[in-house]
Structures are given as C-alpha cells and as structure tokens.
Amino acid sequence: MRKPRLMTPGPAPVPEEVLLELARPVIHHRSNEAKEVITEVTAGLKEVFKTKNDVMILTASGTGAMEAATVNTVPPGGKAIVLNAGYFADRWAKICKAYGINVVNLETEWGHPVDPQTVENALKANPDAACVMGTLSETSTGTGHPVEAIGKIVAKSDAVFAVDGISGVGAMECHTDKWGIDILCVGSQKALMLPPGLAFIAVSDKAWAKIDAFDSKSFYFNLKTARKKAKEFDTPFTPAHTLILALRAALKMIQTEGIENVWDRHRRLSEACQAGIKALGLELFSSRPAEGLTAFNVPAGLKDSQIRNALTAKFGITTVGGQDKLKGHIIRVGHMGYTDELDVISGLAALEMVLSELGHKLEPGVAVTAAQRVFIGKPARA
Amino acid sequence: MRKPRLMTPGPAPVPEEVLLELARPVIHHRSNEAKEVITEVTAGLKEVFKTKNDVMILTASGTGAMEAATVNTVPPGGKAIVLNAGYFADRWAKICKAYGINVVNLETEWGHPVDPQTVENALKANPDAACVMGTLSETSTGTGHPVEAIGKIVAKSDAVFAVDGISGVGAMECHTDKWGIDILCVGSQKALMLPPGLAFIAVSDKAWAKIDAFDSKSFYFNLKTARKKAKEFDTPFTPAHTLILALRAALKMIQTEGIENVWDRHRRLSEACQAGIKALGLELFSSRPAEGLTAFNVPAGLKDSQIRNALTAKFGITTVGGQDKLKGHIIRVGHMGYTDELDVISGLAALEMVLSELGHKLEPGVAVTAAQRVFIGKPARA
Numbered sequence: 001m002r003k004p005r006l007m008t009p010g011p012a013p014v015p016e017e018v019l020l021e022l023a024r025p026v027i028h029h030r031s032n033e034a035k036e037v038i039t040e041v042t043a044g045l046k047e048v049f050k051t052k053n054d055v056m057i058l059t060a061s062g063t064g065a066m067e068a069a070t071v072n073t074v075p076p077g078g079k080a081i082v083l084n085a086g087y088f089a090d091r092w093a094k095i096c097k098a099y100g101i102n103v104v105n106l107e108t109e110w111g112h113p114v115d116p117q118t119v120e121n122a123l124k125a126n127p128d129a130a131c132v133m134g135t136l137s138e139t140s141t142g143t144g145h146p147v148e149a150i151g152k153i154v155a156k157s158d159a160v161f162a163v164d165g166i167s168g169v170g171a172m173e174c175h176t177d178k179w180g181i182d183i184l185c186v187g188s189q190k191a192l193m194l195p196p197g198l199a200f201i202a203v204s205d206k207a208w209a210k211i212d213a214f215d216s217k218s219f220y221f222n223l224k225t226a227r228k229k230a231k232e233f234d235t236p237f238t239p240a241h242t243l244i245l246a247l248r249a250a251l252k253m254i255q256t257e258g259i260e261n262v263w264d265r266h267r268r269l270s271e272a273c274q275a276g277i278k279a280l281g282l283e284l285f286s287s288r289p290a291e292g293l294t295a296f297n298v299p300a301g302l303k304d305s306q307i308r309n310a311l312t313a314k315f316g317i318t319t320v321g322g323q324d325k326l327k328g329h330i331i332r333v334g335h336m337g338y339t340d341e342l343d344v345i346s347g348l349a350a351l352e353m354v355l356s357e358l359g360h361k362l363e364p365g366v367a368v369t370a371a372q373r374v375f376i377g378k379p380a381r382a
Numbered sequence: 383m384r385k386p387r388l389m390t391p392g393p394a395p396v397p398e399e400v401l402l403e404l405a406r407p408v409i410h411h412r413s414n415e416a417k418e419v420i421t422e423v424t425a426g427l428k429e430v431f432k433t434k435n436d437v438m439i440l441t442a443s444g445t446g447a448m449e450a451a452t453v454n455t456v457p458p459g460g461k462a463i464v465l466n467a468g469y470f471a472d473r474w475a476k477i478c479k480a481y482g483i484n485v486v487n488l489e490t491e492w493g494h495p496v497d498p499q500t501v502e503n504a505l506k507a508n509p510d511a512a513c514v515m516g517t518l519s520e521t522s523t524g525t526g527h528p529v530e531a532i533g534k535i536v537a538k539s540d541a542v543f544a545v546d547g548i549s550g551v552g553a554m555e556c557h558t559d560k561w562g563i564d565i566l567c568v569g570s571q572k573a574l575m576l577p578p579g580l581a582f583i584a585v586s587d588k589a590w591a592k593i594d595a596f597d598s599k600s601f602y603f604n605l606k607t608a609r610k611k612a613k614e615f616d617t618p619f620t621p622a623h624t625l626i627l628a629l630r631a632a633l634k635m636i637q638t639e640g641i642e643n644v645w646d647r648h649r650r651l652s653e654a655c656q657a658g659i660k661a662l663g664l665e666l667f668s669s670r671p672a673e674g675l676t677a678f679n680v681p682a683g684l685k686d687s688q689i690r691n692a693l694t695a696k697f698g699i700t701t702v703g704g705q706d707k708l709k710g711h712i713i714r715v716g717h718m719g720y721t722d723e724l725d726v727i728s729g730l731a732a733l734e735m736v737l738s739e740l741g742h743k744l745e746p747g748v749a750v751t752a753a754q755r756v757f758i759g760k761p762a763r764a
Contacts, residue, residue: 004407004409006407006408006409006410008410010620011408011409011410011411011620011623012408013407013408014407014408019404019405019406019407019408020405022401022404022405022577022624023401023402023404023405024401025386025388025395025396025401026388026393026394026395026396026401026571026577027386027388027393027700028388028390028393028700028702029393029578030702031700059441059442059443059446059578059579060441060442060446060602061441061602061619061620061621062619062620063601063602063618063619063620064441064442064602064619067601067602076599094601095601098599098600098601098604099599099601100599187620189408189620195404195408195622195623195624195625196411196441196620196621196622196623196624197441197579197621197622197624197625217458217480217481217482217599218480219445219449219476219477219480219481220442220443220445220446220449220603221602222480236445237443237444237445237446238392238393238443238444238445238569238571238578239443239578239579240577240578240579240622240625241393241577241578242404242577242578242579243577243579243622318409318410318413320410320412
C-alpha cells in the first residue's frame with residue numbers, strides 16, 4: 001500500500017468533496033443554473049481576493065491571466081517595469097517581449113524579496129511606464145514579496161500594479177484593494193483547492209482606464225470582452241464549466257473557515273515547516289519565505305533526486321526540485337490549500353527518516369518536535 | 383423525479399466512467415505518470431484525427447486553438463480567406479481583425495455549405511493569402527461543409543487550410559492528412575466526450591513552414607513553444623491535467639468502438655433525427671446537415687422558447703435555440719459523442735409529445751417510427 005501525498009506548490013491537493021463535484025453530469029454553460037454558479041463564485045472570489053473590483057474567470061493556466069494583464073494594459077511599444085526576482089517573475093518579461101513591450105527589468109537576487117525602494121526609483125526614472133509587474137509568492141524560490149509596500153508606491157504613480165498571485169492568493173494575506181493591486185492574477189490549482197484549468201483576474205478602475213485607452217491586439221484574452229460578459233455573469237467563450245462548479249464547493253470551504261483563518265493556518269504551517277527544516281540542520285533558500293511553500297537547500301553530499309525519489313518511494317510524497325539555475329540546488333515542499341498541521345508533520349517525519357537513511361546526521365524526531373512546538377506555542381492572531 | 387438529459391451541440395454528455403476519472407486525486411503535471419498520459423492521449427488523438435502531424439494540447443476553449451492557428455500562421459498585415467458561413471466561422475474573421483490581419487470574407491448564406499468553387503476563385507484572386515479558414519461542422523446552423531473538396535483546392539495553393547473541427551471531429555468523417563487539413567482545431571466538450579477546458583491542434587509540415595517563417599506576437603498560444611514541449615510529451619504551462627486523464631478514458635472508449643464505427647453511428651443518428659423531424663412536418667434548417675446536431679425551423683405559430691422550455695420542464699431535456707440572426711428561428715438538438723439510438727428516439731418522442739400538447743398537429747409515434755425505420759433499414763457501411 002502506498003498513499004499518494006501531493007506536497008507540491010501547485011497543483012495542490014484537492015478536497016474529496018470538490019473532486020466529487022467534477023464527477024457530476026455536465027450542465028449547459030449558458031443555462032440559468034450556470035449563470036447562478038458564476039454569480040455565486042464571483043462574489044466568493046471577491047471575498048477571498050479582498051476586492052470590490054471586477055473579477056473575471058478565464059479558461060486557461062495562470063499564465064493566461066498574466067498575458068491578459070500585459071496585453072490589455074500596455075500597448076506595443078509601451079513600457080513596463082518587471083520586478084524580476086525568479087523564474088515566474090521572469091515570465092512577465094517574456095510575455096512583454098513577445099508582444100513588443102519595452103521592459104525595465106528590475107532584477108533581484110533569487111530567494112530575496114524585492115526592495116520597494118528600487119521600485120520607487122524605477123518609477124521616478126520611468127514616468128512613462130504603464131505597468132509595474134510583480135509577484136506575491138514566487139513559487140520558484142519560495143519567496144514572499146512585500147506587495148503591500150510596493151502597492152503603496154505604485155499607487156502614487158500613473159502606472160498600474162499587476163500582481164501574479166497565482167501561488168500566493170489564499171495562502172498569504174492579500175488585500176487587493178487596500179494594497180493597491182490594480183490587476184490580480186490567480187490560478188485554480190493552488191490555495192483555491194481546485195485542479196488546474198481556470199485562471200482569475202481582478203481589475204481596478206485605474207487599470208480599466210488604461211485598458212479602455214487603446215485597442216489591445218487580443219481576442220481570447222481581451223479583457224473588454226470578458227468584462228462585458230462578466231457583467232451578465234457569463235464568459236465570452238465556453239468555460240471549463242465543471243471546474244467552476246467545483247470552485248463553488250472549494251469557495252464554500254474557504255468561506256466556512258474564513259479567509260483570515262485560512263491565512264493564519266498557512267502562516268502556522270509555514271512557520272512550523274521552516275522550524276522543522278532548520279531543526280534538521282538544513283538551510284532555507286529564501287530570506288523571506290512565502291507561506292504556501294518552503295524551499296530549502298539540498299544538503300552537501302546529497303543529490304536532490306536521492307531525497308525526492310526516496311520520499312516518493314517510501315511515502316508516496318511528491319515534491320519538486322529547483323527550476324532553471326536552481327535545478328539540483330533546492331527542494332520545494334508545498335503546504336497550501338487543503339493542508340493541515342498533520343500534513344506538515346507527516347512531511348517532516350518522512351523527510352527525517354529519508355535523510356537519516358541517506359546518512360544525514362540527525363536526532364530522530366527533531367523536525368517533528370520543532371513543528372509541534374510552533375503549533376502549540378503560536379499565540380492567537382491579534 | 384426528473385432525469386437531466388443534455389441534448390445540446392456541446393457541451394455533450396460525458397460518460398460516467400470519464401466523469402469518475404475527474405474525481406481521482408490530482409497528480410503532478412510534470413511527473414513521469416503525467417508524461418505517460420500525454421504520450422498515450424497524443425497517440426489516441428492522432429488516430430481519431432487521422433493524422434501523422436504534430437498534435438498539441440492547449441488549456442483553453444476551442445476558440446484558443448482558433449486563435450493559435452490564426453496568429454501563428456498569418457503575420458499582422460497578412461491576408462486570410464475566411465469561409466464565412468455562420469456564427470462560429472465569423473469568429474475566424476473576428477480573430478483576424480483583432481490581430482490586424484486582412485480578411486477576404488467569403489460569405490455563404492447561413493445553413494448552406496461553402497461552394498468549393500468560390501474558394502478556388504478566391505485563391506486565384508488572392509495568391510498572397512497565407513491561410514484559408516473553414517469549418518467542418520458549423521454549430522450555429524447545423525451545417526456540414528465539404529472540407530475534403532476544399533482541402534484539395536487549398537492544397538494546390540501556397541495557403542494553408544485551417545479547419546475549425548470543434549463540433550465536427552469525432553462526429554463527422556474527417557481525414558486530416560488525406561483531405562489536406564493543415565491546421566485542425568478541436569475542442570474537448572463535443573464528440574470527444576469530455577467537459578470543456580481543453581483544445582487540441584494538429585499542425586502539418588506545410589503549416590509549420592509558415593509558422594517558422596516569422597516571429598508571431600503570441601505567448602500563451604505560441605505554437606513554436608507548444609511544439610517544443612509536445613516533443614517532450616509536456617506542455618509549456620500547467621495544463622488542465624485532470625481533463626487530460628479523463629481524455630485517456632474517453633479515447634479508450636472511442637478506440638474500442640473504432641473511429642470509423644463512431645462516424646457511422648453519428649451518421650445513423652443524424653439521419654434518424656432528420657427523418658423524425660421531417661415526419662413531424664418540420665423543416666430542417668440546413669441544406670447539408672452536420673452529423674453531430676440537427677437544426678430545425680421553429681414551426682409557425684409557436685415560439686422556440688415554448689418548445690424548449692416544455693422539453694426541459696417535462697423531460698429534463700436541454701436544447702439550444704438560434705444564435706445571432708437565427709435567434710428565435712431555429713432549435714438545435716445535439717446527438718454527438720456519448721449518444722446512441724435510444725437517446726435520439728427519446729428526444730424525438732419528447733418533441734412529439736411537447737408539440738402535440740402545444741397544438742401542433744401530428745400523428746402520435748410518427749417521428750419515433752421514422753427514426754426506427756432508419757435504424758432498422760440502414761445498410762451496412764460499404
């Protein structure tokens with residue numbers, strides 16, 4: 001017997017009751033029933049995103065929402081400031097390049113947070129930038145960025161602030177409106193507890209003004225078309241409707257727990273996981289860890305594949321390694337969405353046993369104990 | 383008790399065993415298991431599409447595949463010939479317009495097939511056209527187009543032939559390679575018996591030459607990126623992976639029946655449905671009916687909504703009305719994918735009873751009998 005345990009930073013585990021929604025007979029996507037579901041999930045998404053802005057559903061990966069944010073707000077030949085601090089942040093730059101948008105590439109060393117001061121300087125030097133493109137949780141490095149501080153700076157400029165919240169939203173505190181996020185991009189397969197296939201995009205009035213100012217060369221990802229249909233609780237093209245039905249079930253679970261409590265849970269899980277990793281004598285990769293995943297350096301003398309394959313072989317656990325220049329250097333463990341204290345403890349216990357067997361010196365129980373101390377000692381949220 | 387019966391021309395009913403695949407725990411999309419599934423479904427799709435060309439999986443509605451076909455083969459300022467014979471064919475023109483592509487708009491009256499001769503003339507008059515964009519089954523009018531004849535004409539030119547096979551493929555005979563279809567676009571929610579959320583695109587060498595000749599302004603729908611990843615049985619961005627697992631189950635069913643037998647079944651269902659409709663004294667809308675759906679004119683003195691609402695209220699049947707200028711004028715009934723003889727007989731029996739109750743004069747049993755005669759009398763495929 002081997003239980004499968006998905007501990008990757010997306011896709012993340014999907015609750016059984018959400019999976020069962022997907023097994024229901026398909027309904028027609030232009031029926032009244034379908035519109036009621038879109039009405040309900042749109043309200044739920046606004047609650048989770050902490051926004052009164054328009055929220056639209058796209059049938060695409062999260063990258064589709066990033067492309068929609070880009071091509072609709074910055075005309076070809078226009079300028080965007082990319083807060084480039086990881087593999088996925090770099091995707092903003094790649095999308096811009098594909099569409100002939102000039103990029104001011106603000107590079108931050110991978111694993112470190114973007115310094116808001118650099119954003120302020122870049123905006124001063126580039127008052128013609130139409131958009132600042134950042135990331136809430138950089139999945140490739142396990143880093144959380146200071147979106148609130150950056151948002152306040154961008155708000156004072158003419159530029160709009162687009163944030164890739166794909167692996168962040170639901171796992172990390174995020175106040176779209178209060179923090180000045182003009183375009184929030186979210187994916188379904190992370191803390192929203194769905195399989196992949198849907199993306200969501202929230203657009204502020206400031207962003208709509210930019211979008212309405214020119215005719216974007218886009219069709220499938222045209223936000224003006226999406227806005228028009230969203231006002232009728234509809235979508236421009238046939239949506240991945242069974243996933244929208246499942247979204248309703250997932251949102252109900254989030255609403256029952258309360259989004260603030262969901263954030264608290266992720267913070268506890270993150271702190272416990274970090275404590276466990278450190279207790280094993282391992283180093284965290286990020287200087288400002290995200291809360292939906294933990295990235296740690298592969299210990300000297302071992303290969304990432306040895307550790308990850310043993311976790312799979314012995315305990316059915318799937319993790320991911322590093323991407324691009326981090327390949328072989330880090331291991332990333334997800335603890336987002338449908339994940340609780342005992343899942344983190346299980347993951348740490350498995351890691352302990354696997355490392356021990358691979359000859360890494362450690363005291364049995366040390367990681368699990370460190371995590372438990374966090375769970376017991378953590379004071380209630382103020 | 384009211385059994386739901388989805389008789390719409392997409393989404394079409396999904397077999398229970400395919401739905402149950404969607405309820406399985408999510409696996410990671412970059413795992414070996416995931417690559418094996420992509421390897422298997424790619425081979426299966428090639429069999430169903432009758433092609434040796436590259437087949438790629440997109441996480442999008444079918445429209446996403448049409449956009450990919452357009453933006454990758456025709457540069458901005460280039461020219462495309464659109465075989466515009468319905469609401470969905472017109473989408474080709476709309477996509478072209480959004481991307482600054484010049485359209486030679488070959489209009490055909492809705493409900494009639496495109497005349498191949500007009501395509502030949504248009505190609506002669508526009509030797510600089512990069513692409514001819516057509517449709518296998520026009521869902522808005524229930525019309526099947528002579529794709530084989532058109533393909534032979536386009537093959538003699540420099541242009542590539544892109545075909546919207548979204549509601550056609552699987553329901554109507556389609557030999558991608560033999561008929562000279564350079565780009566075939568297919569959606570998941572029609573005769574392939576899946577929920578919506580995936581699109582497929584098959585690309586010939588002739589089309590790749592056009593695609594490789596310029597840098598398309600595209601990112602999410604960039605076919606060069608998709609080709610590179612498809613060669614590794616992967617996708618550029620997180621795919622709607624649970625739908626790909628379900629696709630494997632659906633393709634197994636199609637392969638077990640045999641695609642030729644699947645086409646035969648649809649032809650029988652289509653002929654039986656047409657016979658039943660005519661026996662009721664109703665008129666078919668199309669002069670060359672498609673085989674996955676039947677469109678008929680709303681009889682004088684009745685409203686489409688009266689008939690369609692009664693079908694839903696009494697028998698749980700969902701149908702669709704007309705789109706755009708056909709709104710209120712026609713009713714469309716789907717019989718594609720997971721549909722058999724008794725489903726068509728049930729639909730006709732319900733229509734008989736509903737029309738009778740609404741005061742339409744008819745002999746009870748006349749439509750059902752006409753359909754049964756087709757099923758009994760139909761000679762075996764030559």
